[in-house]
Amino acid sequence: MKSIWELHRGNSLNVLGLMSGTSMDGLDICLAKVNRSGSEIEARIEHYASYSYPIDYRERLLQLPVANTAEICRMNFDIARKYGDFIQWFLDKFQLSADDFQLIGSHGQTVWHIHRNSTLQIGEASVLAERFNVPVVSDFRVRDVAAGGSGAPLVPFIDYLLFKKYQKNLLVLNIGGIANFTLVPYNAISVNDIYALDTGPGNSLIDIAVQLASKGELTYDKDGEIAKKGQVRRDVLKYLLDHPYIKAPLPKSTGREVFGKDFVTEVIRRFNIADNDYPDLITTVTRFTAESIFFNYRQFFEKRYPLDEIIVSGGGADNPVLISYLAELFENVPVNRTDKYGVGSEEKEAFAFAVLAAVSVWGVAGNVPKVTGADHPVVLGKITF
Ligand SMILES: Nc1ncnc2c1ncn2[C@@H]1O[C@H](COP(=O)(O)OP(=O)(O)O)[C@@H](O)[C@H]1O
Ligand SMILES: [Mg+2]
Missing domain, CATH: 3.30.420.40 (ATPase, nucleotide binding domain)
Structure with missing residues (x-):
């Protein structure tokens, strides 16, 4: 595993982007190559696939907004384990190994969102860092909320x-x-x-x-x-x-x-x-x-x-x-x-979180304050080593 400092100094990153939106239908995964040259960022999608949640998971996800604390606690880990299984399928499908990416950007599953007040995404990044031995950027929205914004939209x-x-x-x-x-x-x-x-x-x-x-x-x-x-x-x-x-x-x-x-x-x-x-x-x-x-x-x-x-x-x-x-x-x-x-209509959001993860590791702000209402640009996300 490359250290986060090597990734920070490098100019090219292969990133797995994970997105599960409010439809709660499944997880979109893409492998993106993200390059920077000075302040210019350039990115392209190498591979993409989507995996539907089994029916019991979808039901649990749909119930999250009214779930009790114990279920939210369990689901924070269970859904990340499910992401891990899907990533493994993705790697098998495209004959990739954990060496083919240096970073994961994971949006997580929104449980609740209150405009310019608070927002909660779950899907424990530690589970993915442990399983694939790469740093994970997650929880992209909260820093923008802390800066007075709504944390959305980020795409x-x-x-x-x-x-x-x-x-x-x-x-x-x-x-x-x-x-x-x-x-x-x-x-x-x-x-x-x-x-x-x-x-x-x-x-x-x-x-x-x-x-x-x-x-x-x-x-x-x-x-x-x-x-x-x-x-x-x-x-x-x-x-x-x-x-x-x-x-x-x-x-x-x-x-x-x-x-x-x-x-x-x-x-x-x-x-x-x-x-x-x-x-x-x-x-x-x-x-x-x-x-x-x-x-x-x-x-x-x-x-x-x-x-x-x-x-x-x-x-x-x-x-x-x-x-x-x-x-x-x-x-x-x-x-x-x-x-x-050149961007498949299902691919864009997973791609976005791959690029946002790279940008965060490089210390570049990923929010647009005019859009989210934040007081200033901020580097998004939390890094799990
Ligand atoms: N063939 C289709 N016909 C109509 N609606 C579709 C079709 N395929 C997908 N959808 C709609 O798209 C939703 C999933 O969209 P998606 O972009 O994955 O949303 P999210 O980002 O919220 O997960 C499904 O819940 C369904 O409503
Ligand atoms: Mg979806």
């Missing part, structure tokens, strides 16, 4: 790195459990020239509505098949769009605490949604997801930044109904996947 740093060179007004949109976008203006010359925010729900409401409708048999609306069959309920959509988060000023970030099961249950109660109305509910929350993305662009950026292109990543990019709503709302703006730019 904009990478969006800037990947997309500044195209010199277009780009809306770089990720639709995970929560949706967020980075607006990269055509004339951005520093990371301080971008804007980014969580727009509201990504797939979270769709997934929950599908789970409730199918009594737990289905976990998501594969290819938008259910949403295709329903109708948008205008009364419900109006209620959803009145949610204070949608109109809230910048900076802003959110999570499943706001757009989670309680919210969907309240909508079902308030509008007396019966079992056979569920397709309409699923269509309506799909529409709401698209409209909340559009509304946030319109209220903050439309006048100053007419868009050249929308670049989509995350599981929501695979939902054709959601994408067709976005294309309709953004009218003449082309909607493409990040794949067009």
Whole structure:
């Protein structure tokens, strides 16, 4: 194992990036090569794979927000052990060994997130350091929160790195459990020239509505098949769009605490949604997801930044109904996947945490204070030796 000081002094790092987002569907793993030359950072993905959680793990993850302290304590280690198994599968798949990477960047699983107050990710980094004998950077969000920010979103740093060179007004949109976008203006010359925010729900409401409708048999609306069959309920959509988060000023970030099961249950109660109305509910929350993305662009950026292109990543990019709503709302703006730019739409977030880990080891700040609301730039994460 190289010492952290050697890694700190080096200019090239092979990093495993691990991401498990708010959808809690699985772990995304990538191997990235990250280089620096002066203050310039350059990175590329070497390998990527995704591993679904077994059903019992997914259920435990979904229960985390209401779990007791003993379960959170257990899960902090159990989920890291599961990450370890997935990493081993990843290494076997690509015939890699522990010598092929010098660092792990692990986002961990968010248990709870309170905007500009606190945030909690679990997945004990020590378990990974012990098993693979490499330093692990984890807990990326908390230092930004300590500096007065919300610790989110953090991917904009990478969006800037990947997309500044195209010199277009780009809306770089990720639709995970929560949706967020980075607006990269055509004339951005520093990371301080971008804007980014969580727009509201990504797939979270769709997934929950599908789970409730199918009594737990289905976990998501594969290819938008259910949403295709329903109708948008205008009364419900109006209620959803009145949610204070949608109109809230910048900076802003959110999570499943706001757009989670309680919210969907309240909508079902308030509008007396019966079992056979569920397709309409699923269509309506799909529409709401698209409209909340559009509304946030319109209220903050439309006048100053007419868009050249929308670049989509995350599981929501695979939902054709959601994408067709976005294309309709953004009218003449082309909607493409990040794949067009050489980053698979499922890969970007794991890649981001690989790059952020390298940047942290080099002592470079990875937050964008304008985006998170932090008082100043900070080096993110904690290193487990
Ligand atoms: N073929 C598909 N059709 C519709 N939705 C999909 C499809 N594939 C993935 N998704 C959605 O994407 C979600 C996972 O997205 P992901 O980007 O992994 O989110 P997170 O970063 O929160 O884990 C799934 O829960 C599901 O809602
Ligand atoms: Mg996922």
